[in-house]
Amino acid sequence: MSTEGQFELVEEQVRGYRCRVFRHAPRTLPALLQLAPWTSDAICVVYGPLRLTYAEVSARADRLAAALRSKFAVGPGTRVGLALRNQPEWVDGFLALARLGAVPVVLNSRAAGDELVAARDSTGVSLLLLDSRCGRELAAYPATGPMIVVGDATLEGAERERDRAAVDRAIGAGAITLDALLNETRAATVGAAPQVAPLDAATILFTSGTTGRAKGAVLSHFGTCNSVWTNLYAGYRIAADMAARYGISLQQLAAMAPQTCMLLMFPFFHTSGLHTGLLSTLMRGGKIVLMRRWDAATALQLIEREKVTQFPCVPTMMWDLLQSPNLASHDLTSLSSVSTGGQALQGGLLSEMTRAFPRAVPGTGFGMTETTGAVAMSVGEEYLSHPGTAGRVLATTEIKIVREDGSVAAPGEPGEICMRSVSNMLEYWGDREETARAFDHEGYMRSGDIGYLDADGFLYIVDRKKDMVISAGENIYCAEVERVLLAHPGLAEAAAFGVPDTRLGERLVAIVVPHASAGDIAPADVSAHVGAHLAAYKIPTEILVQQSGLPRNHLDKVDKVALRRLHGTA
DSSP: OOOGGGGOEEEEEETTEEEEEETTSOSSHHHHHTTSOTTOOSEEEEETTEEEEHHHHHHHHHHHHHHHHHHHOOOTTOEEEEEOOSSHHHHHHHHHHHHHTOEEEEOOTTOOHHHHHHHHHHHTOSEEEEEHHHHHHHTTSOOSSOEEEEOOTTOOHHHHHHHHHHHHHHHHTTOEEHHHHHHTOOOOOOOSOOOOOTTSEEEEEEOOOSSSOOOEEEEEHHHHHHHHHHHHHHHHHHHHHHHHHHTOOHHHHHHHSOOOEEEEOSOTTSHIIIIIIIIHHHHTTOEEEEOSSOOHHHHHHHHHHHTOOEEEEOHHHHHHHHHOTTGGGSOOTTOOEEEEOSSOOOTTHHHHHHHHOTTSEEEEEEEEGGGTEEEEEEEHHHHHTSTTOSEEEOTTOEEEEEOTTSOBOOTTOOEEEEEEOTTSOSEETTOHHHHHHHBOTTSOEEEEEEEEEOTTSEEEEEEETTSEEEETTEEEEHHHHHHHHHTSTTEEEEEEEEEEETTTEEEEEEEEEEOGGGOOOOHHHHHHHHHTTSOGGGSOSEEEEOSSOOOBOTTSOBOHHHHHHHHTOO
16 A cells, blocks of 8 residues: 555445544455455465465465365355464465455464354354364364364474374264365366445454353454555555655655565454555565464564564563563564554553554554454654553544543543444344444444543543442442553552452452562562552552462453452452
8 A cells, every 4th residue: 555545534334323434445354355456476374394485375265265165065155164273274265265255253262172162153153274283182072064164284293293192083983174175076176256245244353251151253354454454554554654764755664675575473363464454465466474372481582583573462472572581682673663553551561562663653552342453542752752552543433432421431430431433343243232232323332441532532441340349439440450560660560350348338458469570579568569559459468479370261351250350259
């Protein structure tokens, strides 16, 4: 993307409401994907020793699409489950399904068997494409349709043997291997683009949560394209600012710039991994570097070797990088963008990040599965001057902050964050009641997050709506307390939560984990730190210091239910 005109915004009536959309953006996923440079010999995917060009990835996707159509009659609207870790076969599967107009049902590849079964059954998928771990998990349950299992040919030694054993177990439960499927299919191409409409389902992604079953958010073709175009526009603005800073044109900058390269650690079953990571990078003709599992030392090696330019991550990963004893021994000057999201930054992490990567533009953002990615974003000086923000509200999204009584809050006043955009989900699959509760009468989706907008349009997250403690009639938002706790230089992790109290109704408890190098941390010192930054009633009545990390769910979010259980109050 090279011109401002390609990002012209217009208002259109979408699903009964006025929405701002990009005039020149594609409206369906197949049309969007046609813009990627599929005939190029540039590297598209790197995974261990495997290096695939755009032309090779395209050929692999075409061959798989032909096989899926020939053997399983996959076509427009067919729901097919993808349950694979971030590996090349996930990319193959997603692209193949998109080229057929099918609906990828993106399952959590880290989920337990009963979670996979619940997601499979709730969406009624007709076919599953699984990695060895998910295949092993599902082998213990009755099959409801055909399964294709994929091993990992890059593994060696004991890992390779475990992978083969898991594949064999899946085969014993009725699965076929991907290699067997491809070997019995003669056709290699799928022909004409499928007929799909902008407001048809493009994908189904599952929401996270600590209670109840995850819900399948149905994302439209139109919303997906809008989300990807938003990411491209953000990149365009960064490039335009850089060109202006150097006194050159965008065309000159593009000619000088190396191939975009992203070290992608967000899983593909997250909207960040799929839309911001995979699809946006493909549209830029960039290189995607995948890792089987997170390891800071390996990440540093890959950044240097592959000349990684973009590294989006959660703060925990950034902390690991910055604490690595090998940090200074690697050439990391290729990094032009580092961004964090998913949780509050630990104390001092932003300044450490900018010192370690002085050439990289820092950034952050806020979004949800149900919004097909970011609704707010800030990068560079804008972010550095507003370090506590979740980002400036994007041009394609309208946000209102709603009080408990349903009225709209004033700037700076906290309330529930509600969003309206063409990228909002269509529905929760098969759940009319939850879908109805998710939207208000004006088409705004209720986020369940508490936050506020300042007068300049910057969004700040205060807490989850349901994660609020009411103590002696005062509302205490746990995220606000946690943000202050994490600003303590000696603390690596912190979580706040409410427990029943006879006198107060609820009282606030915090569990904190010191940095390994911090030595002993006294609860009184932590209390004093909170009291220096927040009102006295927001100081936890009890602070527990533990050396082991906080319990987390499969999405790496702190599990508050488990914390209450540890405290003896769940």
